[in-house]
Amino acid sequence: MKTAVVIVLFFVLAILHQDTWNWSNKDLWFGFLPAGLGYHSAYSLVAALFWYLVSKFAWPHKTEEWAEQEDVPAPVPAASARHRD
Amino acid sequence: MTTFFILVGYLGLLIGLGLISNRFFKGTSADFFVVSRSVGSFLLLMSIFGTTMTGFALVGSTGKAYSSGIGVYGLMASWSGLIHSAVFFAVGIKLWAVGKRYGYVTQCEYFRDRFESQRLGFLLFPILVLLVIPYLLVGVIAAGKFIQPTTAGLFPDAFPMPDLPNGKPHPLTGGVPPWIGSGVICLIVLFYVFFGGLRGAVWANTFQTIVFMITGLIAFVMISKNLGGLKEASQAVAESEFASQRLARDGMIGKLQFLSYCFVPLSVGMFPHLFQHWLTARSAKNFRLTVVAHPIFIMIVWLPCILIGIWAAAYLGPLGPGQTANSVLGRMVGQLVHSPVLSGLVGAGVLAAIMSSLDSQFMCLGTMFTNDIVIKKFGKDRFTDTQKIWIARGFILAVVAVTYGLSIYLKDSAHVFDLGVWCFSGFAALFPLVFAAVYWKGVTKAGAYACILSTMVVWCVLFYRDIIAEKPPGAEEELLIAGMMPVTIMIAVSAASLIGVSLISKKPSEATIRKFFA
Numbered sequence: 001m002k003t004a005v006v007i008v009l010f011f012v013l014a015i016l017h018q019d020t021w022n023w024s025n026k027d028l029w030f031g032f033l034p035a036g037l038g039y040h041s042a043y044s045l046v047a048a049l050f051w052y053l054v055s056k057f058a059w060p061h062k063t064e065e066w067a068e069q070e071d072v073p074a075p076v077p078a079a080s081a082r083h084r085d
Numbered sequence: 086m087t088t089f090f091i092l093v094g095y096l097g098l099l100i101g102l103g104l105i106s107n108r109f110f111k112g113t114s115a116d117f118f119v120v121s122r123s124v125g126s127f128l129l130l131m132s133i134f135g136t137t138m139t140g141f142a143l144v145g146s147t148g149k150a151y152s153s154g155i156g157v158y159g160l161m162a163s164w165s166g167l168i169h170s171a172v173f174f175a176v177g178i179k180l181w182a183v184g185k186r187y188g189y190v191t192q193c194e195y196f197r198d199r200f201e202s203q204r205l206g207f208l209l210f211p212i213l214v215l216l217v218i219p220y221l222l223v224g225v226i227a228a229g230k231f232i233q234p235t236t237a238g239l240f241p242d243a244f245p246m247p248d249l250p251n252g253k254p255h256p257l258t259g260g261v262p263p264w265i266g267s268g269v270i271c272l273i274v275l276f277y278v279f280f281g282g283l284r285g286a287v288w289a290n291t292f293q294t295i296v297f298m299i300t301g302l303i304a305f306v307m308i309s310k311n312l313g314g315l316k317e318a319s320q321a322v323a324e325s326e327f328a329s330q331r332l333a334r335d336g337m338i339g340k341l342q343f344l345s346y347c348f349v350p351l352s353v354g355m356f357p358h359l360f361q362h363w364l365t366a367r368s369a370k371n372f373r374l375t376v377v378a379h380p381i382f383i384m385i386v387w388l389p390c391i392l393i394g395i396w397a398a399a400y401l402g403p404l405g406p407g408q409t410a411n412s413v414l415g416r417m418v419g420q421l422v423h424s425p426v427l428s429g430l431v432g433a434g435v436l437a438a439i440m441s442s443l444d445s446q447f448m449c450l451g452t453m454f455t456n457d458i459v460i461k462k463f464g465k466d467r468f469t470d471t472q473k474i475w476i477a478r479g480f481i482l483a484v485v486a487v488t489y490g491l492s493i494y495l496k497d498s499a500h501v502f503d504l505g506v507w508c509f510s511g512f513a514a515l516f517p518l519v520f521a522a523v524y525w526k527g528v529t530k531a532g533a534y535a536c537i538l539s540t541m542v543v544w545c546v547l548f549y550r551d552i553i554a555e556k557p558p559g560a561e562e563e564l565l566i567a568g569m570m571p572v573t574i575m576i577a578v579s580a581a582s583l584i585g586v587s588l589i590s591k592k593p594s595e596a597t598i599r600k601f602f603a
Contacts, residue, residue, distance in 0.1 A: 013167055017159065018344055026323065026332040032315035034332045037155040037391060040163040044384040047166040051174070052377045060178055064369035066603040067182035 002058040013050060017043065089239055091429025092436070096273050099289060099440070103277025106285040113470050124287060124365040126374040132287045133362050133375050134382050135294035135441035137169065137353065139220070142386055143301065143438045144227040145505055148410030150394025154331030156338040157394070160346040162387035166380025168350040174376050176354045177363045179523045181372070183601065184364040192360045193457040199522045200530045201597055203461065208534070210457050212541055213357050217446055218488055219508035224443045225492040227411065228270040228436060229263025234415030235432045236261045249405060256416065263496050270436065271485050274443045279478055283365065286444040293437035298385060300434025303427060304418055305389035311421040312396060321399040328398035341568035348572045352512035354519050358449035393417055450484050451477030503563065507548055514540040514575035517583050526598050532587030539582040540575060547571045
């Protein structure tokens with residue numbers, strides 16, 4: 001469920017990247033920041049917020065535990081004979 | 086001369102850092118190649134961010150904004166903020182886990198085991214080297230191109246240049262020429278990588294990332310101040326006939342082109358130097374800060390550069406003969422930051438950004454050659470740890486020599502931004518390979534070969550058409566296919582080959598599936 005929410009929100013953000021409504025907009029926000037540039041700077045901050053929420057609520061704990069397990073199977077030898085090319 | 090001495094002092098500082106990191110070196114190949122997997126959150130963030138931000142981010146973005154306007158931020162920076170972090174989260178952590186559990190050091194080692202094929206590594210290695218070289222070129226060319234205008238006027242007798250056709254002196258006269266600037270930068274990076282290995286690179290990356298972020302902001306403040314302030318600088322763009330179009334995207338960047346740039350940042354999933362950096366992490370938790378802070382850090386670096394780029398269009402006007410967009414940042418710093426101390430610090434910051442990528446790339450090439458070719462060919466017990474380290478150093482030296490030679494040959498024809506995009510596109514086209522390796526149990530060895538080979542054929546053909554072949558008069562400057570970036574076609578071909586061939590070829594063994602899927 002968490003993964004599905006993350007994927008949906010990711011694609012919503014991806015769609016919001018295509019701000020066609022700003023394409024010809026030469027307005028200067030605060031007198032110096034072009035509208036398109038201001039929008040995408042804000043977008044970067046929203047992306048950071050999104051990843052903060054993902055890392056808080058959907059962190060891959062299982063992957064972490066799997067990597068840390070001590071009963072690790074022996075590594076496959078470098079020039080393993082069972083790798084037939 | 087103050088500016089020059091600050092640059093020299095900064096480079097000396099890096100040599101010192103290399104010597105200090107050498108004192109912490111444990112003498113083992115594991116320490117030289119992956120810092121004994123001991124890097125914490127802050128160092129991981131700074132080293133990964135420093136590695137991904139290169140001359141492409143500073144010199145290239147400013148030059149591209151000068152020619153294509155504010156849309157350049159959306160093309161690379163905001164897409165990267167979303168997609169780089171997605172790749173770190175979805176692929177980076179998985180690969181770190183596999184690397185930690187089975188002791189991998191390079192991508193080829195992982196792919197060899199994952200696809201049950203030793204030959205796959207021998208196929209992938211030269212392709213990765215081929216794709217890293219344009220990335221190295223971006224840094225080496227950018228360094229030379231930045232140093233020349235920054236030092237312009239300092240050595241008029243040693244490095245004179247012919248006057249412009251209008252009789253005015255050449256703005257770059259007396260500047261250290263690119264063949265010297267690029268060469269010195271290569272030597273400095275070689276020095277601290279040789280002595281410190283990846284630990285030296287991680288430390289230098291962290292230090293240099295702090296330097297280029299702070300000095301970048303100083304440059305931004307100084308340039309805007311000398312243009313009369315933020316509002317006045319942007320107002321001048323709005324009032325300039327040549328520059329005003331750069332305040333929006335209309336007529337500068339196509340909508341499909343803008344959309345299809347989303348594929349370019351996928352390249353971080355296949356960068357061999359990032360793979361190596363991921364493996365240095367002490368634990369998966371160390372990725373959290375990187376995933377969250379990366380979009381903000383990108384904004385801090387790119388936003389000032391894009392603004393400087395469009396301001397430059399109004400301030401400098403059209404480029405004169407022999408001038409390229411790559412030199413725009415250097416010229417703005419040289420002409421507007423009147424304090425020699427600040428000019429020197431800003432110059433050091435730009436070089437820091439460039440070198441913080443070069444070091445990791447040099448390191449990863451040496452690591453791959455040693456582990457994926459030499460050890461695979463002669464066996465892991467054939468060489469001592471010391472010999473392995475020297476083999477890596479030897480290969481790094483050879484690659485740097487080739488890159489330096491190419492940089493001299495291409496310095497006046499290659500646009501840093503475009504060259505960078507081609508490098509990223511090649512790695513991005515291989516992204517389906519790593520994504521499938523991590524998430525799809527049904528991907529096969531034959532599918533992997535089909536993916537790699539088809540990617541290379543399409544990349545070589547399109548790269549030749551865009552960069553090497555002479556373009557007919559009136560042709561678009563940047564190659565687009567149906568209005569989209571070539572990377573779109575490359576990823577489509579790569580993914581179709583991978584999926585199509587995997588569906589009809591022999592599945593991997595149960596043992597391999599069990600090994601890589603918990």
